[in-house]
Amino acid sequence: MLFTKGHGTGNDFVIIADPDGARTLTPAQVAALCDRRFGIGGDGVLRVVRAAKDPDAAAWAADAEWFMDYRNADGTIAEMCGNGVRVFTRYLVTRGLAEPGPAGLPIATRSGVVVAVLEGDSIRVHMRSPRVYAAGTATVGALTFPGMAVDCGNPHLVCVLHDGVELPSLDLTVEPGFDRGLFTAGVNVEFVVPGPPVDGADLHVAMRVHERGSGETLSCGSGALAVGAVALREAGLDTGVVAVDLPGGRLTVTHDAEDRWWLAGPAVLVADGETLA
Numbered sequence: 001m002l003f004t005k006g007h008g009t010g011n012d013f014v015i016i017a018d019p020d021g022a023r024t025l026t027p028a029q030v031a032a033l034c035d036r037r038f039g040i041g042g043d044g045v046l047r048v049v050r051a052a053k054d055p056d057a058a059a060w061a062a063d064a065e066w067f068m069d070y071r072n073a074d075g076t077i078a079e080m081c082g083n084g085v086r087v088f089t090r091y092l093v094t095r096g097l098a099e100p101g102p103a104g105l106p107i108a109t110r111s112g113v114v115v116a117v118l119e120g121d122s123i124r125v126h127m128r129s130p131r132v133y134a135a136g137t138a139t140v141g142a143l144t145f146p147g148m149a150v151d152c153g154n155p156h157l158v159c160v161l162h163d164g165v166e167l168p169s170l171d172l173t174v175e176p177g178f179d180r181g182l183f184t185a186g187v188n189v190e191f192v193v194p195g196p197p198v199d200g201a202d203l204h205v206a207m208r209v210h211e212r213g214s215g216e217t218l219s220c221g222s223g224a225l226a227v228g229a230v231a232l233r234e235a236g237l238d239t240g241v242v243a244v245d246l247p248g249g250r251l252t253v254t255h256d257a258e259d260r261w262w263l264a265g266p267a268v269l270v271a272d273g274e275t276l277a
């Protein structure tokens with residue numbers, strides 16, 4: 001099987017082209033591809049398929065030619081992957097499979113159509129609007145952190161650290177505890193600390209994330225969107241730009257005056273290959 005490897009701020013993906021929807025990817029195959037010792041290694045798989053050729057995306061085929069079929073490293077399906085959309089777009093354009101129009105390139109995902117705009121090394125995506133909807137808590141070791149539940153198409157719990165707890169001190173090798181009644185399908189948990197002012201942003205934060213189905217990753221685009229929404233809300237700002245620093249680099253979240261939410265950051269293809277087993 002031919003594959004391409006790519007990443008967005010270190011959130012890395014195995015990309016499998018399946019334009020006509022001829023391939024079945026089982027959870028076990030996805031987990032094997034993503035295995036960092038016995039496989040290619042990745043936080044997830046992006047299957048590149050025409051929306052019209054996949055029953056999960058047929059509803060969007062009139063609005064977007066291509067469907068990002070995203071799977072987590074453990075083989076589970078997720079509704080959205082913000083870094084994945086950018087890497088997916090880079091793949092389509094680099095391979096000549098799509099060309100963005102003046103308004104950008106629509107991409108179908110399991111949580112609807114998003115639109116990607118190429119800006120050199122960076123790709124900016126008009127995302128589905130995040131919805132901050134409930135209070136929750138996360139536990140890491142003996143510590144409990146209050147947080148806000150945010151729906152970005154996929155579920156997030158954003159926790160601002162308190163009492164001088166520092167991001168590097170958190171052990172995210174194990175899944176944080178969370179309220180399974182609130183998040184019946186699991187959750188991606190973001191831990192956030194405020195940062196000093198940076199040029200071009202209204203707010204600046206640093207975050208780490210434990211992703212549902214993938215463990216701690218170097219970056220999570222939908223997580224950054226959730227964090228940006230909570231940061232703007234807590235600052236009392238309706239619109240603004242939030243610089244979000246992750247272990248893998250910086251993403252920028254913007255809520256503009258037309259009520260659009262944007263996620264921007266780099267997207268890189270690093271290798272092509274072929275699996276042998």
Ligand SMILES: N[C@@H](CCC[C@H](N)C(=O)O)C(=O)O
Nearest residue numbers: 078081082083154220221222
């Ligand atoms: N890394 C992604 C999110 C991938 C899906 C997530 N693990 C889930 O299960 O919801 C991103 O960049 O958004």
